[in-house]
Amino acid sequence: xxxxxxxxxxxxxxxxxxxxxxxxxxxxxxGIFIVxxxxxxxxxxxxxx
Amino acid sequence: xxxxxxxxxVDPRDGKLAMAHFYVAFIxxxxxxxxxxxxxxxxxxxxxxxxxxDYYQILTVHGVLxxxxxxxxxxxxxxxxxxxxxxxxxxxxxxxxxxxxxxxxTVGTIMAxxxxxxxxxxxxxxxxxxxxxxxxxxxxxxxxxxxxxxxGAAQIMTYAKWRKENxxxxxxxxxxxxxINTVLWIVATLxxxxxxxxxxxxxxxxxxxxxxxxxxxxxxWYFGHPLVYFWLLPAYMCWYAIVPKIIGxxxxxxxxxxxxxxLFLLFSIPVGFHHQLMEPGIDPAWKFLQVVLxxxxxxxxxxxxxxxxxxxxxxxxxxxxxxxxxWFKVLPWNDARFTVPFIGMASFIPAGAGGIIxxxxxxxxxxxxxxxxxxxxxxxxxxxxxxxxxxxxxxxVPHLTGRKLTKAMNKxxxxxxxxxxxxxxxxxxxxxxxxxxxxxxxxxxxxxGDAAQAAEWIPYQxxxxxxxxxxxxxxxxxxxxFVNLAFFAPKGEEEFPVGEAENLEEKAPMIFENWKLWLGIxxxxxxxxxxxxxxxxxxxxxxxxxxFKTWNSW
Ligand code: HEM
Ligand SMILES: [Cu+2]
Numbered sequence: 001x002x003x004x005x006x007x008x009x010x011x012x013x014x015x016x017x018x019x020x021x022x023x024x025x026x027x028x029x030x031g032i033f034i035v036x037x038x039x040x041x042x043x044x045x046x047x048x049x
Numbered sequence: 050x051x052x053x054x055x056x057x058x059v060d061p062r063d064g065k066l067a068m069a070h071f072y073v074a075f076i077x078x079x080x081x082x083x084x085x086x087x088x089x090x091x092x093x094x095x096x097x098x099x100x101x102x103d104y105y106q107i108l109t110v111h112g113v114l115x116x117x118x119x120x121x122x123x124x125x126x127x128x129x130x131x132x133x134x135x136x137x138x139x140x141x142x143x144x145x146x147x148x149x150x151x152x153x154x155t156v157g158t159i160m161a162x163x164x165x166x167x168x169x170x171x172x173x174x175x176x177x178x179x180x181x182x183x184x185x186x187x188x189x190x191x192x193x194x195x196x197x198x199x200x201g202a203a204q205i206m207t208y209a210k211w212r213k214e215n216x217x218x219x220x221x222x223x224x225x226x227x228x229i230n231t232v233l234w235i236v237a238t239l240x241x242x243x244x245x246x247x248x249x250x251x252x253x254x255x256x257x258x259x260x261x262x263x264x265x266x267x268x269x270w271y272f273g274h275p276l277v278y279f280w281l282l283p284a285y286m287c288w289y290a291i292v293p294k295i296i297g298x299x300x301x302x303x304x305x306x307x308x309x310x311x312l313f314l315l316f317s318i319p320v321g322f323h324h325q326l327m328e329p330g331i332d333p334a335w336k337f338l339q340v341v342l343x344x345x346x347x348x349x350x351x352x353x354x355x356x357x358x359x360x361x362x363x364x365x366x367x368x369x370x371x372x373x374x375x376w377f378k379v380l381p382w383n384d385a386r387f388t389v390p391f392i393g394m395a396s397f398i399p400a401g402a403g404g405i406i407x408x409x410x411x412x413x414x415x416x417x418x419x420x421x422x423x424x425x426x427x428x429x430x431x432x433x434x435x436x437x438x439x440x441x442x443x444x445x446v447p448h449l450t451g452r453k454l455t456k457a458m459n460k461x462x463x464x465x466x467x468x469x470x471x472x473x474x475x476x477x478x479x480x481x482x483x484x485x486x487x488x489x490x491x492x493x494x495x496x497x498g499d500a501a502q503a504a505e506w507i508p509y510q511x512x513x514x515x516x517x518x519x520x521x522x523x524x525x526x527x528x529x530x531f532v533n534l535a536f537f538a539p540k541g542e543e544e545f546p547v548g549e550a551e552n553l554e555e556k557a558p559m560i561f562e563n564w565k566l567w568l569g570i571x572x573x574x575x576x577x578x579x580x581x582x583x584x585x586x587x588x589x590x591x592x593x594x595x596x597f598k599t600w601n602s603w
Contacts, residue, residue: 002296016595017245017366017367018363019362020359020362020363021358021373022358022362022365022372022373022374022375022376023285023355023358023362025356025374026354027351027354027355027358030351030354030398033398033399033402034401034402034405037399037402037406038402038405038406038409039417041406041412041416041485042409042412044415045411045412045414045415045486047565048415049411049414049415
């Protein structure tokens with residue numbers, strides 16, 4: 001019994017509720033989006049001028 | 050800061066003045082929206098305006114009503130209510146000044162509108178010289194600006210009263226933000242007021258024959274860029290300080306919010322040259338300096354993005370959401386007060402990315418005066434800002450009129466938000482692509498005598514007409530909701546949501562309220578960015594220009 005409990009305890013790897021990793025991923029996505037749009041217009045610029 | 054000593058309800062006497070502003074704002078929305086629809090139809094090449102109505106006339110009506118009237122009236126009404134809610138009911142003196150401001154703005158709007166309808170002022174909402182309007186148009190615009198100063202003075206008076214009664218305490222966040230935006234507006238409008246009073250009015254009255262176009266445009270853009278931040282900051286007030294309460298979460302950081310507002314005050318004014326990058330007569334070195342200052346505005350923008358994501362994630366995790374993006378799903382998507390401003394926030398991602406491209410000095414050549422620019426500000430102003438204003442109206446209008454947002458109206462509100470979004474994807478998306486292919490903005494022509502290049506643009510212009518029609522449907526829905534909430538919704542109590550910071554022990558540093566310091570730095574940056582170029586412009590002035598009237602009279 002005790003053994004089983006220990007096992008299940010181990011499994012409930014609690015996610016830190018103060019984690020901001022979703023925020024980190026979101027701002028990275030935002031940054032990449034800005035860079036990609038900027039670079040595409042930059043190449044258009046190089047192509048034309 | 051946490052102790053809500055102020056009343057939870059906006060005093061009805063203050064509510065009345067805020068509502069007066071909203072009536073004008075939503076009338077402007079309805080009329081301006083109709084013009085927008087007509088513009089997209091004309092530009093598609095499939096439709097001509099009847100009765101000798103001129104394209105540039107309706108474009109002026111659209112730009113003035115949407116860009117200047119809707120925004121200024123809504124913002125002043127909202128901020129007036131927000132200060133009343135968080136810093137306490139306005140004094141009778143402040144309220145009287147607010148009412149005078151409202152009427153001065155309204156009379157000015159009527160003066161300007163009359164001249165546009167009489168075809169005496171088809172000068173577009175930027176009214177650049179040497180296009181010349183009737184003097185009553187300029188005087189009307191002056192009234193709008195002076196009226197808004199009075200409106201702002203009322204807010205500042207109530208803020209000052211709160212500070213006096215609560216020495217040593219940071220002011221309520223929403224009041225602080227409203228005052229920052231008011232100060233930004235006052236400093237910015239000094240530019241447009243100077244060109245109107247000292248150049249355009251004497252010239253249109255015939256007191257002088259010519260106008261210095263370069264100075265006039267420079268003064269306009271000294272005002273024109275902070276103008277867009279004047280539109281945006283009230284939306285940020287909602288995102289930072291109101292949306293957290295609506296979703297049941299907390300403001301990520303009160304101090305971060307204040308700091309970002311201060312950075313907007315500092316860096317949104319000394320940057321007007323980024324609208325004049327293609328213009329002769331300004332030293333490229335000074336243009337570059339202002340480009341650098343423009344890029345500083347990215348800092349508070351990204352601070353805002355971070356802190357909003359963080360608010361949402363922390364709320365989601367407190368509700369038990371797990372995984373990288375689990376928090377996203379638990380947000381209250383069936384609450385129009387959240388969803389509609391959220392669509393606005395999401396639209397700010399492509400809007401901001403486009404803005405960085407516009408401001409990138411030489412790259413401005415790719416997009417300058419193309420309809421890409423129009424696509425850009427229909428994302429920033431006409432989506433991010435306007436949808437947030439709609440989201441605010443869903444609770445603020447019933448709060449002020451003693452009614453309730455019913456389930457049916459909430460649902461219609463969400464539908465409205467998505468209709469707007471879809472319409473804008475078509476219209477603004479097509480504008481961006483057509484602009485990259487060189488399609489011009491502000492042009493009544495669509496086929497250009499069957500030129501091959503113009504033929505490339507036609508499909509995009511048809512997409513804009515489709516988008517414009519969907520958007521017009523969105524405007525009809527919004528007007529229905531507004532009229533319902535103002536006059537017909539069942540009586541009841543609707544909350545004015547005011548968020549609380551997560552960490553209440555963390556008191557905002559008092560340096561944020563040190564106006565001498567921030568106004569001093571603002572002035573120093575402006576003087577630094579503009580003094581030498583201005584001297585240069587005056588010493589090497591271009592010849593003065595007579596006025597031009599490029600449109601037909603009735
Ligand atoms: C039904 C919704 C709307 C439609 C169909 C629409 C359509 C258009 C179109 C086609 C133009 C460009 C015309 C040209 O350059 O020749 C335009 C310009 C403009 N729009 Fe809108 N728009 C809508 C809503 C809004 C809103 C809500 C705002 C502001 C908050 C706004 C602000 C402006 C401004 C400031 C201009 C620039 C006028 C100028 O270049 O002088 N529009 N609109
Ligand atoms: Cu700008």
